[in-house]
Amino acid sequence: MATQQLGTALITGASTGIGAVYADRLARRGYDLVLVARDEARLSALAERLGRETGRKVEWLKADLTAKTDLALVEQRLREDESLTVLVNNAGMSVAGTLVEGDIDRFQTMIELNVIAPTRLAAAAARNFAAARKQGAIINIASVLALAPELFNGSYSGTKAYVLNLSLSLQKELEAAGVRVHTVLPGATRTEIWARAGVNVDGFPPEMVMEVDDMVDAALAGFDQGELVTIPSLPDPADFERYSAARLALGPNLSRNRPAERYRTVRADAA
């Protein structure tokens, strides 16, 4: 049966928000699931509901992805489980406030969750998918802030720029092995992430905030259309294409054996 060939999707941060909606949609598409997060009660309730409603096999794995031993267990699962065909690298957090006045330890935890964990998990999944067969997909949840560091603090947007860079590079690395890397750049989406960071999302202009179901459905539509990068709210994809083209056009001049003319000093001229 077609659905049996889809395999299993492992989703991090699946207990609520964007990850929980991915879980719902992927189960309805016919994937079995492994749900990963810290909140056992929520994970088991979601697993039970999705299993009952879709008939899929839905497991859950309690893991704090900022804890080395927990992260290692999830990595091991991703490396060794041959039924896995999709990783949704979604778990993440934000810390509001400035670097100067904020809690530096929270910034570090955020970097561990938003950068270290998805890197290690993507590496484990990539090895499994590339070695076992020519299929599989890694879906990385970045943010539009990857493109707009001025809109929030640099630490959070920096973690998301990292995810975007990692994904763009990984796409090239895994292309030949037939492994897809899809990057999603959500704008403000109504989930708990805001309250967890002490920000009132209802204070934003309503036209800026997307409902989480709409966001994930759009991201999956982008996935189905074969996009490498999906920005769910962007009306004209040509805007992002122009941005990418401008970035790539810098390429030939980013590393040269001479400083640019405007930086040439007297010493350089004399040499």
Ligand SMILES: NC(=O)c1ccc[n+]([C@@H]2O[C@H](COP(=O)([O-])OP(=O)(O)OC[C@H]3O[C@@H](n4cnc5c(N)ncnc54)[C@H](OP(=O)(O)O)[C@@H]3O)[C@@H](O)[C@H]2O)c1
């Ligand atoms: N909402 C937005 O506006 C927005 C915009 C752009 C990008 N994003 C990105 O989208 C992703 C999902 O965010 P969301 O809005 O859905 O956030 P959310 O509602 O706060 O959900 C975050 C998920 O991550 C899990 N999580 C948090 N800390 C964890 C840890 N240490 N170990 C394991 N799991 C952990 C949470 O579950 P537990 O608490 O049970 O562990 C939860 O399932 C994040 O990467 C976020 O940066 C969100």
